[in-house]
Amino acid sequence: MEEFLFFMEVLVSGLLQGFMYSVVALGFVLIIKSSGVFNFAQGSMCLFAALGMVSFWEAGIPFWLAVLLALLMMVVLAVAIERVVLRPLVARPPLILFMATIGLSFFLEGLAQGIWGTQPHGLDIGIPDRPFKGFPIDVSQFELFAAGVAILLVVGLVIFFHRTRIGRALRAVSDDHTAALSVGISLRMIWGVTWALAGMVALVAGILWGTRLGVQYSLTLIVLKALAVLILGGFNSITGAVVGGLIIGGSEKVAEVYLSLYFGLGGIESFFGYLLAMLVLFVRPYGLFGDEIIERV
Amino acid sequence: MTQRGAAPDGRPPEIPPAAPMRTASLEQPSRRVHSVSGDGSDPLLRVNNIEVVYDHVILVLKGVSLEVPQGGIVALLGANGAGKSTTLKSISNLLRAERGDVTKGTIEFAGTRIEKMDPSRVVKSGVVQVMEGRRCFEHLTVEEDLLTGAHTRRDGRRAIKQDLERVYEYFPRLVARRSVKTGYISGGEQQMVAIGRALMVRPKLMLLDEPSMGLAPQLVQEIFGIITRMNREENVSILLAEQNVAQALKVAQYAYVLENGRIVLDGDAQTIQGNADIREFYLGLTEIGKKSYREVKYYRRRKRWLA
Ligand SMILES: Nc1ncnc2c1ncn2[C@@H]1O[C@H](COP(=O)(O)OP(=O)(O)O)[C@@H](O)[C@H]1O
Ligand SMILES: [Mg+2]
Numbered sequence: 001m002e003e004f005l006f007f008m009e010v011l012v013s014g015l016l017q018g019f020m021y022s023v024v025a026l027g028f029v030l031i032i033k034s035s036g037v038f039n040f041a042q043g044s045m046c047l048f049a050a051l052g053m054v055s056f057w058e059a060g061i062p063f064w065l066a067v068l069l070a071l072l073m074m075v076v077l078a079v080a081i082e083r084v085v086l087r088p089l090v091a092r093p094p095l096i097l098f099m100a101t102i103g104l105s106f107f108l109e110g111l112a113q114g115i116w117g118t119q120p121h122g123l124d125i126g127i128p129d130r131p132f133k134g135f136p137i138d139v140s141q142f143e144l145f146a147a148g149v150a151i152l153l154v155v156g157l158v159i160f161f162h163r164t165r166i167g168r169a170l171r172a173v174s175d176d177h178t179a180a181l182s183v184g185i186s187l188r189m190i191w192g193v194t195w196a197l198a199g200m201v202a203l204v205a206g207i208l209w210g211t212r213l214g215v216q217y218s219l220t221l222i223v224l225k226a227l228a229v230l231i232l233g234g235f236n237s238i239t240g241a242v243v244g245g246l247i248i249g250g251s252e253k254v255a256e257v258y259l260s261l262y263f264g265l266g267g268i269e270s271f272f273g274y275l276l277a278m279l280v281l282f283v284r285p286y287g288l289f290g291d292e293i294i295e296r297v
Numbered sequence: 298m299t300q301r302g303a304a305p306d307g308r309p310p311e312i313p314p315a316a317p318m319r320t321a322s323l324e325q326p327s328r329r330v331h332s333v334s335g336d337g338s339d340p341l342l343r344v345n346n347i348e349v350v351y352d353h354v355i356l357v358l359k360g361v362s363l364e365v366p367q368g369g370i371v372a373l374l375g376a377n378g379a380g381k382s383t384t385l386k387s388i389s390n391l392l393r394a395e396r397g398d399v400t401k402g403t404i405e406f407a408g409t410r411i412e413k414m415d416p417s418r419v420v421k422s423g424v425v426q427v428m429e430g431r432r433c434f435e436h437l438t439v440e441e442d443l444l445t446g447a448h449t450r451r452d453g454r455r456a457i458k459q460d461l462e463r464v465y466e467y468f469p470r471l472v473a474r475r476s477v478k479t480g481y482i483s484g485g486e487q488q489m490v491a492i493g494r495a496l497m498v499r500p501k502l503m504l505l506d507e508p509s510m511g512l513a514p515q516l517v518q519e520i521f522g523i524i525t526r527m528n529r530e531e532n533v534s535i536l537l538a539e540q541n542v543a544q545a546l547k548v549a550q551y552a553y554v555l556e557n558g559r560i561v562l563d564g565d566a567q568t569i570q571g572n573a574d575i576r577e578f579y580l581g582l583t584e585i586g587k588k589s590y591r592e593v594k595y596y597r598r599r600k601r602w603l604a
Binding site for chain 2: 091171175176179183
């Protein structure tokens with residue numbers, strides 16, 4: 001029984017951490033769906049958003065207002081990216097767009113540090129990273145909160161994609177953007193909207209991870225875990241991002257704890273996700289939930 | 298869909314009963330301006346001597362002019378690579394998305410210049426293109442795909458719903474498929490979705506790019522039947538690009554023949570149908586011996602003259 005409770009504790013803590021990976025992965029999925037490009041700047045957007053939010057808050061603006069301001073900032077940023085980066089590159093190969101996002105990534109990091117400085121900021125949103133009292137297993141309150149936020153975010157996005165006119169247009173663009181143009185869907189509008197959504201997701205990810213790691217440059221590195229999630233779950237699937245995050249979060253924690261317990265192997269957590277992702281890659285190249293390439297009849 | 302701006306009897310007054318051909322124009326001695334509006338009223342669409350270049354260097358259209366009269370069906374015929382799709386894409390301005398550009402000439406729709414307009418504004422003004430190869434959104438259901446056609450409309454849910462029912466009336470086969478992803482339906486059904494989606498725009502002019510491509514003869518018949526019905530009942534004027542010359546000439550009143558980025562021949566459908574070279578090269582009806590030498594020579598000379 002003791003054994004089992006310990007296993008559950010490890011598993012649940014891993015799964016909850018997985019939700020936090022999912023949030024980061026979601027940002028990538030949105031951009032890939034709309035512009036077919038892997039957004040190298042997603043990590044920098046997390047840093048940019050979180051740094052902005054923390055700085056507003058530290059300047060004495062109330063928490064929720066600071067979050068709102070940071071959100072507004074990300075929307076403005078999205079519009080600017082559409083105008084300055086995407087519009088001139090329309091109809092270029094995806095590789096060129098990808099390179100543009102590399103440039104964007106360095107620009108954002110520089111800009112963020114130029115405005116708000118390079119020193120790390122602590123971020124305490126008032127939810128302790130401590131277990132609840134009286135639970136049979138130890139579950140961090142913060143991790144539970146983060147998972148709740150992630151679930152809300154996903155449900156919101158799914159409703160948006162499937163129940164609104166813009167959401168439908170967005171999925172149409174993701175299938176065939178010339179055909180979408182032919183019915184009058186404006187790619188500029190769609191790009192603006194998705195980059196704004198990706199900015200919002202970056203803000204949420206930045207706040208969650210910033211709470212855990214501090215808001216600092218290394219925040220941009222959280223995307224490394226998201227990559228494994230994307231390979232596993234599929235680059236263009238919201239479901240994939242969630243389930244992929246859970247699988248990687250859960251399994252890497254279990255592997256870490258038990259392999260080091262019984263075999264003395266340490267540090268497995270840092271690469272186990274990739275190992276798993278690569279295995280999936282052999283079987284399903286587009287990930288577990290990635291859009292299947294529908295063979296035309 | 299209800300009639301827009303039409304007379305109470307359901308037919309707009311400006312449709313010319315037939316489309317006799319004007320023979321020549323003095324403004325441009327080297328070529329005729331093809332006017333199909335027999336009564337002299339302005340055509341709905343006027344493409345005037347356009348030149349199209351891809352990637353800044355590849356010249357594909359070398360001075361194409363054509364007109365579509367209000368309420369008419371006009372065919373744009375030509376072999377593979379002649380420039381039919383390019384012509385349609387310059388009108389809908391989907392050209393820009395493929396790095397193409399109208400470098401010369403003008404395109405007027407209902408009196409307004411549209412060659413520099415954003416594609417979504419072109420759609421809003423009433424021109425919609427059904428692209429070659431029935432490009433459906435394969436992960437959307439049939440109904441969702443149809444609804445994307447209403448994306449630019451602002452006339453409310455009720456009107457959109459009514460039009461959706463109207464599309465299902467035209468294509469009853471789609472009713473049973475409404476919640477199936479378009480990636481999993483047959484080619485003929487995909488073509489129906491593509492046309493139905495365009496109808497959801499409530500267009501004044503529909504540009505159809507080879508709707509018969511890859512479809513069984515019976516389906517082609519069915520689709521062309523629906524095209525004429527749409528033309529009549531929805532008051533949609535149609536520019537129909539086709540390689541299937543025989544079918545296209547059955548539904549069109551007027552036709553242009555495109556070769557190598559130039560219009561080499563135009564006239565009303567019967568005239569084109571009767572043309573010996575069209576019969577030989579496009580309809581596969583050889584009449585060696587019967588063919589008038591003078592006719593061939595005229596056509597050849599004309600080709601050379603325009604080349
Ligand atoms: N995006 C493009 N870039 C360069 N050349 C193109 C492009 N699209 C079409 N072309 C060329 O333009 C010519 C006309 O093509 P198209 O308009 O598709 O003809 P059609 O529709 O009559 O078959 C062809 O020679 C084709 O190779
Ligand atoms: Mg073509």
